[in-house]
Amino acid sequence: MRTKRYKRVSWLPAVWLGLVLLLAACGQTPTAPSLNPTPRPGLQDTLSAVEALRATATPAPARTEVTATVVVAPTPTTVPQPPITSAQTEAPPVSPGSVAQPSATPTLKGTPEKVDRFSELRILKNAYDALVRHLYKEVDSVGLLTIGLEELSRITGIPAPSPIFGQDADKNWEIYSAAFSKMLDDAKDFRYPKNQIAYRIVNVMAESIGDEHTYFLEASGYQNRQDLLSGNNSSVGYGVIVTPQDNKAYITRVVSGGPADKVGIKPGDQLLQYDDLKIDAKNWAAIRDAKENETHRFTLARMTDARPIVVNITKRRYNLPTVEFQLLNGHIGYIAIRDFFMNVADETDRAMTELRKQGADSWVLDVRENPGGVNAELVIGRFVSNGEVTGYTIDRRRRDPVKVSSDLISGLNKGKPFSPQLPLVLLMNEGSASSSEILALAIRDFQLGPLIGVKTSGALGHTSAFPLGDGTAISVTVDVYESRNGLRLNGVGVSPDIEIKMSVQDLVTGRDPQLKAGMDYLEKVLAKKQP
Numbered sequence: 457m458r459t460k461r462y463k464r465v466s467w468l469p470a471v472w473l474g475l476v477l478l479l480a481a482c483g484q485t486p487t488a489p490s491l492n493p494t495p496r497p498g499l500q501d502t503l504s505a506v507e508a509l510r511a512t513a514t515p516a517p518a519r520t521e522v523t524a525t526v527v528v529a530p531t532p533t534t535v536p537q538p539p540i541t542s543a544q545t546e547a548p549p550v551s552p553g554s555v556a557q558p559s560a561t562p563t564l565k566g567t568p569e570k571v572d573r574f575s576e577l578r579i580l581k582n583a584y585d586a587l588v589r590h591l592y593k594e595v596d597s598v599g600l601l602t603i604g605l606e607e608l609s610r611i612t613g614i615p616a617p618s619p620i621f622g623q624d625a626d627k628n629w630e631i632y633s634a635a636f637s638k639m640l641d642d643a644k645d646f647r648y649p650k651n652q653i654a655y656r657i658v659n660v661m662a663e664s665i666g667d668e669h670t671y672f673l674e675a676s677g678y679q680n681r682q683d684l685l686s687g688n689n690s691s692v693g694y695g696v697i698v699t700p701q702d703n704k705a706y707i708t709r710v711v712s713g714g715p716a717d718k719v720g721i722k723p724g725d726q727l728l729q730y731d732d733l734k735i736d737a738k739n740w741a742a743i744r745d746a747k748e749n750e751t752h753r754f755t756l757a758r759m760t761d762a763r764p765i766v767v768n769i770t771k772r773r774y775n776l777p778t779v780e781f782q783l784l785n786g787h788i789g790y791i792a793i794r795d796f797f798m799n800v801a802d803e804t805d806r807a808m809t810e811l812r813k814q815g816a817d818s819w820v821l822d823v824r825e826n827p828g829g830v831n832a833e834l835v836i837g838r839f840v841s842n843g844e845v846t847g848y849t850i851d852r853r854r855r856d857p858v859k860v861s862s863d864l865i866s867g868l869n870k871g872k873p874f875s876p877q878l879p880l881v882l883l884m885n886e887g888s889a890s891s892s893e894i895l896a897l898a899i900r901d902f903q904l905g906p907l908i909g910v911k912t913s914g915a916l917g918h919t920s921a922f923p924l925g926d927g928t929a930i931s932v933t934v935d936v937y938e939s940r941n942g943l944r945l946n947g948v949g950v951s952p953d954i955e956i957k958m959s960v961q962d963l964v965t966g967r968d969p970q971l972k973a974g975m976d977y978l979e980k981v982l983a984k985k986q987p
Contacts, residue, residue, distance in 0.1 A: 566649030573640055575926075577633050579654035580604065583661065583672075583930045586922035588625045591665065592851045592935045597625040601632040603664050604657045608636060611653055612643040651926060658930060667933045667947070669890075669919045675927035682921075685830065687798045689776045692748045694769050696721060697825070700737030701960055707756070708963065709825065714774040719767045721756065724964040728764060729755035746771045759964050779803035781811055788978055789816030789878075790971075796829030796891040802865050804835055808874050809867070818978040819880035820971065821895075824909065828890025835891075836898045837862035838874045846898045849918055850944075851935035858937075860898075879981045880905040881974040884952065889913035894937060896950045901940040906953040906977065909970045914949035 588595050598621040609616035619635050621628045640646065659672040673681065680691060695714020696707050707725040710717045727735045730743050731753050746752055751770040758765055778797045784790045789811035793804060808819070836846055842862040849856050864870040882899050884892065884907055893912045899905055916937040921929040936946040954977070956970045 568647040576654040583658040678929040705740035726757040781807035792822040801834030823892035825887035832891035832894040889915040911949040916946040
């Protein structure tokens with residue numbers, strides 16, 4: 457069986473955790489942890505904004521096909537909260553990076569210069585081949601190339617020709633490249649930043665596929681993706697997640713120990729202004745363009761403050777926790793799996809072991825805003841016996857089983873599920889993707905507990921990043937996932953057993969009705985077990 461590494465979603469790219477839970481009195485709605493488990497409130501047009509505040513980094517070296525991942529996240533709070541324990545091993549060596557996610561149009565960078573058509577076409581050919589040869593479903597090469605010519609027309613102002621394509625993808629490329637060159641000839645002395653034409657065309661080609669994890673990766677995003685797969689859970693950024701809602705931009709997660717956390721930014725803050733730029737739901741991504749060690753001014757609105765809050769934040773490198781945990785109500789083990797990094801299974805097991813020592817008799821697993829990653833089958837192995845089939849991966853040619861693995865790096869539970877098996881619930885939302893969704897399906901298929909929240913992202917597949925020859929890459933979904941019970945939910949999402957929505961008001965006030973519902977459910981289950 458091929459080793460699968462499941463992509464994480466939401467576009468861009470991977471990571472930002474930190475969480476601080478305010479324990480609630482019995483019967484009261486828990487406040488959302490300061491880097492809590494709360495999700496985005498029904499956010500429709502979120503750009504899978506994951507570390508939206510991340511920057512460009514050193515271009516990644518060209519590599520052969522590499523399995524990879526993607527990401528996102530949210531959260532709020534209104535009162536000071538005690539630090540939550542973070543199950544995190546010693547941070548690996550730091551590398552530049554940015555969690556990758558698709559953007560509507562790559563940010564135009566560089567000085568206009570004479571177009572090197574051979575360089576542009578080389579990048580385009582690499583992306584075209586990756587889509588035509590490796591996407592999990594058949595690709596309409598004619599459609600891809602037609603879209604490419606239309607985008608070139610938008611860039612140059614030269615009308616797009618209507619070449620006669622055929623059925624052969626390689627011959628169609630030759631026709632396209634000739635048309636591409638002629639359009640540039642007709643544009644005469646047209647100038648544009650180096651390789652930016654290719655980036656724009658790759659972006660629109662990828663978007664035309666209609667798959668959330670097929671997208672263009674700038675050099676920083678590709679490098680970050682490589683780092684994460686090598687076990688480097690660090691990134692350069694402000695350490696916040698921004699989510700657009702109602703034409704406003706909200707801070708929905710603040711990474712514990714990150715630059716924003718250190719200056720007091722809180723989940724639920726509304727981003728009003730970035731330096732002198734007034735921020736709304738359409739332009740908030742401008743904050744991504746800052747470089748490492750640059751300092752910028754953030755103006756924010758907070759529900760508890762009558763006046764705007766102004767802080768200066770320096771974009772720096774910080775570490776991203778994989779798992780965070782805390783004991784709630786004195787006996788419920790709350791485990792927030794923030795990302796499926798390489799060490800996710802060991803960190804989950806470590807959290808369970810520690811919480812059990814503290815008296816945990818049940819589990820709340822929180823994968824809200826977790827974009828996925830790798831080793832989902834290892835996390836499932838904390839609850840299900842080794843070797844059980846959890847589902848199947850399907851591409852154009854084959855259907856391979858995915859089996860539970862209880863392999864851990866170390867610990868008493870290596871090679872077996874965690875014992876004893878305790879009642880559990882899983883919290884999920886529209887930001888839960890890929891490995892998060894695979895875990896959710898396994899919990900349902902093996903009847904381990906209810907899924908609480910709202911429908912997930914629908915990014916159930918495996919991606920590979922294909923280098924384009926200049927440090928950038930294209931992420932391509934190379935297969936999709938089918939559950940143990942035969943469900944194919946890529947592009948659909950996993951529906952909850954108990955639907956609980958989050959409102960904007962919940963977000964800014966720090967309420968967490970989904971967590972409360974999970975805790976209430978466990979309290980009832982445990983009460984029935986009492987003699």
